[in-house]
Amino acid sequence: MHARTAPAPLNSPASAPPKDGLRPVVLSAVSLFCPAGIGAAGLGAGAPGPVPGFKPQAWIPDRKGLKLMSRAVQLGVAAVRQALTEDGTVEAYPPLRRALFVGASPQTGDPEDLRPALEAAFGPDGFDLDRFATHGIDLIHPLWLVKGLSNNVLGFASAAHDLQGTNANWCDGEEGGWTAIVEGWDAVAEGRADIAVAGGADSLVGAEALLGAEACGEGAAFLVWRAAAPGEAGVARPTKAGLTEDLRPLGRLGAATWPVRFGRAHLQGRTAEAQG
Amino acid sequence: MSAELRAGARAADNDPIVISGVGSWSAAGRGLGALRAALEADAPCWSPLESALPVPRAARVLCPIPAAVEALFPDDRKGALAMVALEDALADAMLSDGLPYAPRRRALFVGTGLSSVTPEELAADVYPHLRADQRFDRAAMARDLAADRAAPRRHLPAQVTAALAARIGAMGPTSTNFSACAAAAQAIAEGLWALRRGEADVAVVGGHDAMIHPLGLLSFVVLGALSPTACRPFDRDRDGFMIGEGAAYFVLERASAVRARGGRARATLLGAGTSADAWNATAPHPEGAGAERSMRRALRDAGLAEDDVDYVNCHGTGTPLGDEAETRAVHRVFGDRVPVSSVKGAIGHTIAAAGALECAACVAALEGGFLPGTVGLETLDPELRVPVVARARPASPRAVISNSFGFGGQNCSLLLSRAP
Amino acid sequence: MSYDRLTVDSLDAADPVIWGKVRTAFADALGREEDEVELQHKIIEELDAESLDFLDIAFRLERAFDIKIPRGGIENTAKAGMGDEVYEVDGALTDAAVTRLREAMPEVPAEELQAGMKVTEVAETFRVATFYNLVVHLLNEKASA
Numbered sequence: 143m144h145a146r147t148a149p150a151p152l153n154s155p156a157s158a159p160p161k162d163g164l165r166p167v168v169l170s171a172v173s174l175f176c177p178a179g180i181g182a183a184g185l186g187a188g189a190p191g192p193v194p195g196f197k198p199q200a201w202i203p204d205r206k207g208l209k210l211m212s213r214a215v216q217l218g219v220a221a222v223r224q225a226l227t228e229d230g231t232v233e234a235y236p237p238l239r240r241a242l243f244v245g246a247s248p249q250t251g252d253p254e255d256l257r258p259a260l261e262a263a264f265g266p267d268g269f270d271l272d273r274f275a276t277h278g279i280d281l282i283h284p285l286w287l288v289k290g291l292s293n294n295v296l297g298f299a300s301a302a303h304d305l306q307g308t309n310a311n312w313c314d315g316e317e318g319g320w321t322a323i324v325e326g327w328d329a330v331a332e333g334r335a336d337i338a339v340a341g342g343a344d345s346l347v348g349a350e351a352l353l354g355a356e357a358c359g360e361g362a363a364f365l366v367w368r369a370a371a372p373g374e375a376g377v378a379r380p381t382k383a384g385l386t387e388d389l390r391p392l393g394r395l396g397a398a399t400w401p402v403r404f405g406r407a408h409l410q411g412r413t414a415e416a417q418g
Numbered sequence: 419m420s421a422e423l424r425a426g427a428r429a430a431d432n433d434p435i436v437i438s439g440v441g442s443w444s445a446a447g448r449g450l451g452a453l454r455a456a457l458e459a460d461a462p463c464w465s466p467l468e469s470a471l472p473v474p475r476a477a478r479v480l481c482p483i484p485a486a487v488e489a490l491f492p493d494d495r496k497g498a499l500a501m502v503a504l505e506d507a508l509a510d511a512m513l514s515d516g517l518p519y520a521p522r523r524r525a526l527f528v529g530t531g532l533s534s535v536t537p538e539e540l541a542a543d544v545y546p547h548l549r550a551d552q553r554f555d556r557a558a559m560a561r562d563l564a565a566d567r568a569a570p571r572r573h574l575p576a577q578v579t580a581a582l583a584a585r586i587g588a589m590g591p592t593s594t595n596f597s598a599c600a601a602a603a604q605a606i607a608e609g610l611w612a613l614r615r616g617e618a619d620v621a622v623v624g625g626h627d628a629m630i631h632p633l634g635l636l637s638f639v640v641l642g643a644l645s646p647t648a649c650r651p652f653d654r655d656r657d658g659f660m661i662g663e664g665a666a667y668f669v670l671e672r673a674s675a676v677r678a679r680g681g682r683a684r685a686t687l688l689g690a691g692t693s694a695d696a697w698n699a700t701a702p703h704p705e706g707a708g709a710e711r712s713m714r715r716a717l718r719d720a721g722l723a724e725d726d727v728d729y730v731n732c733h734g735t736g737t738p739l740g741d742e743a744e745t746r747a748v749h750r751v752f753g754d755r756v757p758v759s760s761v762k763g764a765i766g767h768t769i770a771a772a773g774a775l776e777c778a779a780c781v782a783a784l785e786g787g788f789l790p791g792t793v794g795l796e797t798l799d800p801e802l803r804v805p806v807v808a809r810a811r812p813a814s815p816r817a818v819i820s821n822s823f824g825f826g827g828q829n830c831s832l833l834l835s836r837a838p
Numbered sequence: 839m840s841y842d843r844l845t846v847d848s849l850d851a852a853d854p855v856i857w858g859k860v861r862t863a864f865a866d867a868l869g870r871e872e873d874e875v876e877l878q879h880k881i882i883e884e885l886d887a888e889s890l891d892f893l894d895i896a897f898r899l900e901r902a903f904d905i906k907i908p909r910g911g912i913e914n915t916a917k918a919g920m921g922d923e924v925y926e927v928d929g930a931l932t933d934a935a936v937t938r939l940r941e942a943m944p945e946v947p948a949e950e951l952q953a954g955m956k957v958t959e960v961a962e963t964f965r966v967a968t969f970y971n972l973v974v975h976l977l978n979e980k981a982s983a
Contacts, residue, residue: 205869206891207699237696238711248532248575248596258901260541269541275471279636280900284893287637288699288825292532292596297699297826306696306711309828310604313596315576321593328615642893642909701888739889 164331166376167367169415170231173224173341174405175217176361177392181224185409190357190393192347193217207298210289213360214247217398218295218343219302221362225339226303229366232337237306241335243325244296244311245318245342245397255286295343307335313397318342319363320382320400326367327379337368341405344396359393363401377415380404384413431721434838435613436683437668438676439511441503441624442778444664444765445477449506450684453775454782456764457790460809463765464648464660467630475648476630477662477766490581495663496530497578500626503665504582507622511669512681517620521589525618527608528579528594529601529625531770582622590618596770598824599733600692601625602666603773603832607690609670619675625774626665635661643737649767650794651734651760652741652806659735662766666774673838683837685781688722688817691715695827702740702823706747709733712829713751713819720817720833724752727833728815729789729807731780733823734760735767736794744821745802752804759807763794773822777832780820784836789813840981841974844967845944849877852970856903856977860970863898867891877945877967885966899969905976912972913960916942930954945971 174181175196178188188194201220202208211219222242226232232240258281263274283289291297293311300309308329312318319342326340341364350358370376385403389395395402407413442449445463446456456463464477483498487505491497508514517524579594591612595605602625609621629635638644638661645658676683693715695708702708717724730748734741741760748758761779768775783790791810798806817835841853857877865872868885881887887895896907908914916938917925925935933953939960940948945967951960 206867206886207869209866209869210699238693242694246596263541269538271471271538274541279471279640280906282636282640284640284642284897285890287641288890290532290637291598291825293598293824293826293828294699296597296694296828300694300696300827301699304696306694306708308692308715309597309694310595310608310692311597311826311828312593313575314579314592314594317576318593332615640893641890698888701890 165333166370166374167327167330168370168374168376169365169408170368171225171229171366172363172405172408173221173228174363174402174409175221176363176395176398176402176406177359182409185406188392190359190391192360196220204298204302210285211294211298212249212252212289212345213347214249214343214345215294215298217345217360217362218244218246219298221341221343221364222295222299222339223302225341225364225366229368231368232303235337237304239307239336240303240305241307241326241329241338242296242300242305242309243322243329243338243340244293245320245322245401246292246295246311246313247344247397248292248313249290252289255283255289299339305339316396316399318397323365323380323401323404326365330367330369331379337366340365340367341401342397342399344398346394346396357390357393359395361392361395361398361402363398363405365401365404380415433672433674434686434688435610435670436673436676436837437685437687437781438671438681438683439507439509439513439669440666440684440778440781441506441508441510442664442666442775443479443481443499443503443506444666444768444775445479445662446765448481448502450510450778450782453778454786457761457779457782458786458788458810460791460793461764462793464662467635471636475660476635477660478630479628479663491578494578495628496575496626497581499628499663499665500528500530500578500582500667501585503624503626503667504585504622507624507667507669508586513669517586518679519619521587523590523619524586524588525590525609525612525621526579526583526586526588526592527605527612527621527623528582529597529603529605529770529773530575530578530594531596531598531601531627531629532575586622588622597828597830598826599767599769599772600822600824600828600830601770601773603690603777603820603822603830604692604828606668606687606773606777606832607692607830610687610690613670613672619671621670622667623670624665624667625771627768627770628663629661629769630663645736648794649736649763650796651732651736651763651792652745652799652802653736653795654797654799656736656738656741656799658737659762659767662762662768664765664768664771664775666771666778668774668777685784685837686835687832688835689716689720689833691717691719691831693829695829697827699826702743702827704739704743706743708827708829709744709747709821709823710750712831713747713821716819716831716833722817722833725755727752727756727817727819728813729783729818730756730758731776731790731818731820732758732760733772733821734758734762734792736760736762741799742801744823745804749803754804757789757805757807759790759792761790761793763792773820773830773832776820776822777834780818780834784815784818784834787812787814789815840978843944843971843974844877846947849945849967852877856973857970859902860899860966860973863895863902864966867894867898875966877965877970879966880962881964881966881968882962895969899973903973903977905973905980907972907976912942912964912968915972915975926957929956929958931957931960943968943971
């Protein structure tokens with residue numbers, strides 16, 4: 143005997159009633175990591191390269207997980223943590239109502255991790271597949287695949303903050319980060335989540351030649367959208383209008399491009415959300 | 419209207435979103451008909467992989483790739499698979515000559531994974547840059563790769579998405595979902611929600627993957643995830659999965675629009691649910707808590723109840739812990755009434771494409787009036803508490819669920835029924 | 839050279855070189871400082887090791903000692919020559935299995951291994967010393983080969 147599934151309550155007790163079927167959404171926090179710096183320090187000028195002063199251990203308490211995180215993932219996980227810390231309310235929401243959307247880098251495993259296997263595979267005549275089979279494979283770290291997964295920001299950050307709700311991870315070059323930002327707003331507005339963390343992370347430092355000799359940087363930025371409380375005014379669905387900063391002085395930022403652009407604009411009060 | 423508010427209405431929705439075309443390419447062969455025939459016959463579709471590497475069997479795709487498509491995607495088997503499946507989906511929907519919607523109203527949602535390289539390619543790309551002082555010269559490798567324009571393509575899957583979008587002239591929403599084994603199912607869900615939201619009038623959705631390249635296989639081998647013999651979902655002696663390759667794409671439209679243009683629907687896409695395990699980035703939740711949530715969310719999204727579902731196509735990878743966790747979740751949601759099976763013993767685990775190929779399997783089952791069996795299953799694990807369909811049998815399920823769960827804890831469940 | 843296995847009562851007799859490398863392997867695999875890893879620690883309960891961590895630990899030990907740890911190494915060593923049906927009945931350890939396991943794992947207090955306990959619970963008794971002993975076993979085997 144199975145009871146008919148009742149639709150879940152549309153709103154958590156704290157949120158405002160829907161209008162035209164869509165709930166008001168507020169932007170409650172934005173984190174920023176970019177070549178100019180972290181947070182407010184990241185608003186000024188910078189030069190292409192790593193995020194200055196970023197110490198992963200300071201941001202990521204999961205020491206076991208840390209060894210499985212590439213640089214891009216470390217930045218993303220740190221930025222999610224910073225955004226949620228600043229928002230400060232995620233614990234009030236049931237885990238299933240917490241969403242996470244990520245624009246990510248289609249990273250592969252680290253070639254450095256394959257060094258021992260490749261070295262063992264080189265015989266007098268160069269690369270030898272049979273030698274690779276007999277000697278090399280045993281030298282591939284078993285967690286090589288796990289370290290290279292493209293959805294590691296989502297996997298690690300959801301575990302760290304118990305974000306069990308609707309989620310997605312996109313690898314769409316520079317657009318993925320924007321897709322995540324809009325999807326975060328949509329998820330809350332449509333009632334699929336009450337709080338949504340949305341943004342992107344990438345690290346292209348060292349990939350200059352691969353990408354056609356443009357200067358490269360790295361970064362991450364995450365927004366926290368949440369359902370407006372009664373009486374709180376919501377903000378409109380985000381658009382790219384007004385987000386025009388040329389980020390080339392910071393280097394190519396890959397999947398972090400739009401979130402960093404949004405973060406820098408917002409923290410300087412230049413977005414509709416900041417002014418609304 | 420919000421998704422939640424519509425939940426109740428949706429069950430009585432008389433203009434549902436339907437699948438009007440399917441293109442599928444798996445170890446069973448090319449086309450939904452080939453998949454259906456293989457499933458009805460409980461045919462194991464894998465064949466041993468010939469390689470110097472001690473990798474176990476893989477479910478190979480046997481059909482040659484048309485030269486015109488191969489020219490579009492040199493050195494990129496995945497891209498080629500995707501394009502062929504897309505073309506076949508369009509042909510199946512009778513839309514090869516174009517989608518009768520404004521370009522900005524055409525959406526494309528793709529689920530896929532990383533390109534793999536062979537050990538030889540890896541050796542050629544990477545080894546020359548392992549310097550004597552033990553430091554890996556990334557910059558030098560990048561310079562070399564840049565000179566070989568094929569190599570960067572291996573690392574830019576979004577280029578395949580762009581090519582598929584160009585083929586259908588899609589200027590509406592597009593995205594490349596990379597959610598491990600849940601990617602294609604999530605892409606299908608994105609298409610459903612985009613149509614409901616009114617962002618598009620047609621969505622081409624699906625996924626493609628081909629991790630049977632040696633390095634892809636190896637990475638699973640060293641992880642201990644692959645069976646040394648065969649994939650045996652729900653079997654007492656199950657010990658891992660086999661990798662398959664393939665692609666499946668679908669055309670999603672409103673039923674009324676399909677009728678208006680003289681098309682026909684193959685199945686109805688009723689709902690989708692996603693969740694995250696949020697448990698541990700490297701291990702699934704032992705009780706399948708995330709799996710339970712994604713199934714329940716799919717039901718809620720469709721406005722259906724548990725007793726409306728007659729079959730669950732499990733993620734069912736054949737790992738000792740995975741099958742147990744999933745069947746516990748199914749049992750919590752459906753009790754012991756709803757039979758389950760897994761097609762991964764037949765066509766392999768197609769990784770990022772699994773959600774799409776298994777959705778295609780569900781479409782085949784709904785049209786063909788049968789429940790797929792579980793190829794590879796010999797001795798059912800007595801600890802599992804749900805009924806398992808061992809051999810395909812006739813049935814008329816009212817609604818079916820297809821589960822896909824990915825590394826990193828992302829889960830997606832799709833709910834389908836017969837065409838209206 | 840032949841190394842001695844550690845027992846419950848002789849954990850302090852560990853060879854310092856071997857112990858040093860075992861300790862490093864565990865610390866690196868589990869993201870811990872070396873002084874947080876002790877021979878008597880239960881790997882799952884006290885060091886939060888999970889299934890993928892076992893793979894990582896085994897890999898690091900193989901590299902550090904140039905040995906090959908067969909899959910299911912510890913259980914198979916105990917089971918050597920014993921048929922499955924003699925080892926367990928309906929997933930529960932037999933008396934014969936317990937006797938073998940106690941011999942194979944002298945670093946585990948004997949009372950933690952009892953007939954009737956589930957096969958899957960054996961891993962919960964593993965100490966860091968269990969892997970020390972596995973390394974010693976494989977090194978001794980290699981030396982005498």
